[in-house]
Amino acid sequence: MIWLIGNKGMLGQELSLDLENLGLKYIGSDRDVSILEPSVLNAFAEKHNPHIIINCSAYTAVDKAEEDRDAAYAINQRGVANIATLAVARDIPLIHISTDYVFEGTSPSPRREDDPTGPTGVYGASKLAGEEEIRKICTKYFIIRTAWLYGRYGANFVYTMIKLMNKLDTLKVIDDQQGSPTWTQDLTGFIGTILSGESEAYGTYHFSGEGECSWHHFAAEIYRLGREKGLICSDCTINPCTSEEFPTPTKRPAYSLMSKEKVKNTFPEYKVPHWKASLYNFLEGITSNDII
Numbered sequence: 001m002i003w004l005i006g007n008k009g010m011l012g013q014e015l016s017l018d019l020e021n022l023g024l025k026y027i028g029s030d031r032d033v034s035i036l037e038p039s040v041l042n043a044f045a046e047k048h049n050p051h052i053i054i055n056c057s058a059y060t061a062v063d064k065a066e067e068d069r070d071a072a073y074a075i076n077q078r079g080v081a082n083i084a085t086l087a088v089a090r091d092i093p094l095i096h097i098s099t100d101y102v103f104e105g106t107s108p109s110p111r112r113e114d115d116p117t118g119p120t121g122v123y124g125a126s127k128l129a130g131e132e133e134i135r136k137i138c139t140k141y142f143i144i145r146t147a148w149l150y151g152r153y154g155a156n157f158v159y160t161m162i163k164l165m166n167k168l169d170t171l172k173v174i175d176d177q178q179g180s181p182t183w184t185q186d187l188t189g190f191i192g193t194i195l196s197g198e199s200e201a202y203g204t205y206h207f208s209g210e211g212e213c214s215w216h217h218f219a220a221e222i223y224r225l226g227r228e229k230g231l232i233c234s235d236c237t238i239n240p241c242t243s244e245e246f247p248t249p250t251k252r253p254a255y256s257l258m259s260k261e262k263v264k265n266t267f268p269e270y271k272v273p274h275w276k277a278s279l280y281n282f283l284e285g286i287t288s289n290d291i292i
């Protein structure tokens, strides 16, 4: 039995469907089995006897985290430590999801798993603290750092852009932050590869769509495809701007492209799709009613 924690989130909902399609037995939980309560977690584990845990739960409100530091650390560090402690006690592996925001993003080469970290905000710092708990507590773990995630089942940059592009004549989008967009379905496909092969190649991995772009470049492609597919119904000019011209409470990394070399070498059977192909497929599969 697989235990999927955070099954009501954007990634968790996608993964639930994938596990069903793969015919893998799983049980999901979310806020109903809070990761902040070790006794509640233990009782759930006793009842369902999982052989592996996948943690998709998290505090993900990047800007809000700056003023909600305790909640971000509680969920992204203490909650993760609770899960890790339970996994070790039951001698079962843990698959955990982390983020490109653990990096400062000042050097212009793709981020490798052992590159120095240096988060620029509370969200990234709390996620890094969660990773460190896992490395301290567990041996059988996969920490998958992903980036710029979007998918059908949650608020995300693609949905935000489509909504704004339908409402406004012009839009300013940051062009001096580079990264790699990731479709939830690609990430769940990768997690499926780990599960199906019952891999024991534990460690930290970087996973995102292939290729790189700025948020502006990403937005321009969303607009082009959104227009083509009838999801955006009016003209909108998307102007590039600098981070200074679009101030946010949290400073984001300037360059957080993920190197997928380790994933490709360890799991050659999984072919990482290009972000543009995935964006095309994602927009092909949704209607205006899906946009949150």
Ligand SMILES: NC(=O)C1=CN([C@@H]2O[C@H](COP(=O)(O)OP(=O)(O)OC[C@H]3O[C@@H](n4cnc5c(N)ncnc54)[C@H](OP(=O)(O)O)[C@@H]3O)[C@@H](O)[C@H]2O)C=CC1
Pocket: 005, 006, 007, 008, 009, 010, 011, 012, 029, 030, 031, 032, 033, 034, 035, 036, 055, 056, 057, 058, 059, 060, 075, 079, 097, 098, 099, 100, 127, 146, 147, 148, 149, 150, 154
């Ligand atoms: N979204 C993105 O762009 C990226 C996400 N990631 C990482 O990927 C993972 C999945 O992200 P995503 O699907 O977007 O996250 P979501 O915010 O969509 O989902 C997280 C889920 O965890 C739940 N949760 C929060 N607190 C608790 C708790 N105490 N106990 C149990 N469940 C709880 C949330 O509930 P509620 O909604 O009620 O708070 C929510 O259902 C996370 O680890 C995130 O850090 C990495 C890179 C990019």
Ligand SMILES: Cc1cn([C@H]2C[C@H](O)[C@@H](COP(=O)(O)OP(=O)(O)O[C@H]3O[C@@H](C)C(=O)[C@@H](O)[C@H]3O)O2)c(=O)[nH]c1=O
Pocket: 060, 061, 062, 063, 098, 099, 100, 101, 146, 147, 148, 149, 156, 157, 160, 164, 171, 172, 173, 174, 177, 215, 246, 248, 252
């Ligand atoms: C809405 C908007 C955003 N932006 C910029 C701000 C920011 O730099 C960038 C993305 O903004 P968002 O707030 O949508 O994305 P953000 O919350 O920063 O996304 C992050 O979420 C967490 C959970 C992660 O782990 C990261 O990998 C990353 O995906 O786009 C514009 O330039 N113009 C706009 O109109």
